[in-house]
Amino acid sequence: MRAILFDQFHGPVEVREVPDPRAPDGAVVVRVHATGLCLSDWHAWSGHDADIAALPHVPGHELAGVVAEVGTGVTGWHVGDRVTVPFVSGCGTCEWCRTGQAQVCPDQTQPGFTHWGSYAELVALHAADANLVAIPDGVSFETAASLGCRFATAYRAVAGRAQVRAGEWVVVVGAGGVGLSAIMIAVARGARVVAVDRSAVALDAARRTGAERTVLADGLEVPGVVRQVTDGGAHVAVDAVGSEQTCADAIGSLRRRGRHVQVGLFPPVDGGPRVPMGRVIAWELDVLGSHGMAAADYPEMLDLVASEALRPQDLLDRVVGLAQAAELLPTMDTTPRAGMVVLDPRRA
Missing domain, CATH: 3.40.50.720 (NAD(P)-binding Rossmann-like Domain)
Structure with missing residues (x-):
């Protein structure tokens, strides 16, 4: 697959061909249709999360797409499902996850931080049954991607x-x-x-x-x-x-x-x-x-989005491809932003 990759913190950001991810037990692989460019990804590139982000690294944590592969043990999701996910993915079994507070799970995973993220054509998402959220009909991939971090947060x-x-x-x-x-x-x-x-x-x-x-x-x-x-x-x-x-x-x-x-x-x-x-x-x-929002809390917000009482799509500034996103990432702390920039990895 093609992905945005860096080999050192605060170093060059490039688009490369890298191996496709596989779905381990309990996980899925999602084909990314939209993923937001977020200041948190700049923090990852800058090395502020070096304790959890191993090099080389693919950033990206707010995403929407289609399930491409289902790992062993996943029961609620199938290839072809339209999904998004909170940027904090809980383990699904601890006391916080069991009470709907996965955003503070001590064993959480975060695409783009704890493992390779969504600035790529494909991304692996763990504990899928606990974390994936179905995208309602009529809600675009770009809108759903904006929910995963910024809007949900x-x-x-x-x-x-x-x-x-x-x-x-x-x-x-x-x-x-x-x-x-x-x-x-x-x-x-x-x-x-x-x-x-x-x-x-x-x-x-x-x-x-x-x-x-x-x-x-x-x-x-x-x-x-x-x-x-x-x-x-x-x-x-x-x-x-x-x-x-x-x-x-x-x-x-x-x-x-x-x-x-x-x-x-x-x-x-x-x-x-x-x-x-x-x-x-x-x-x-x-x-x-305030640290993200658990999948258990998404239905109320998605109902408001689907009814257009809330319109996160109005905050979308533009959609870019991989090459332009690679250029934008190192400048995100200084470039004025008047809305959300979304990456479509299917573009050049």
Whole structure:
């Protein structure tokens, strides 16, 4: 098969012919029709996940496609089924998986991290009966691929962890794929959203997605601006980027007793990232982690997508082929993003 591959972290990214994956017991192989280019894949290329990503490596973790091979022991899936999968795949047998919390499974696998991922024509997915999700009729592969990481992660963060309510102010820091998804979901739940980003193009996309107010993070004291806009601070803050600055801006934008959800991954720093815990303690803020979403939680979200109450397809920027995706991956931390870029491995 053709795949995007790198032999060293932070090194050249190339399209090569590599051996096809096989389906071990309990797994399937999926022919990839769409897979998202996500900042998390840039983290993998940068070596921030070197403890789990072995070299040489094929990235890619949010995907949709068609089952091409079924391993021994798989009972719920057949060749030809249209499927997607959460980027965190649980083992299917531990206490967390048995209670529908596979996103925190201690024995989880993640395509594009723990094994070769979906920037390829084929990808192996483990514990298929516990993790695969059927794509409803009328939902495109591109739309389904966007659910696997960014949209599902945002849905879990906004609806599951923060439990955003109608009338609340929500500040979303970062208007990339996760941030725009969080904006759309918060607006659909009746919230009022302030979007923060350093890119005017991204903020234009945020306004189209439903953000009521936008803040260009270009030398401004972001928390002060947000607190003024929201008459004292947001009820909920979402850091969809993952840096000391964006985390501090999000927490500083909250009102007393607010809820902060950390979605963006931090690059490794000596001593760990600094978080303004003095404000957290003094104002009794809730700090919530959010790590993807389990397959057990997909039906509610998919029903909303199928009914078009939520339209992740509106966040799609463009579809690219393997060669262009290989060029884009190393620049994802610096290239302004105004929506989701999806790779179709069947293209050149």
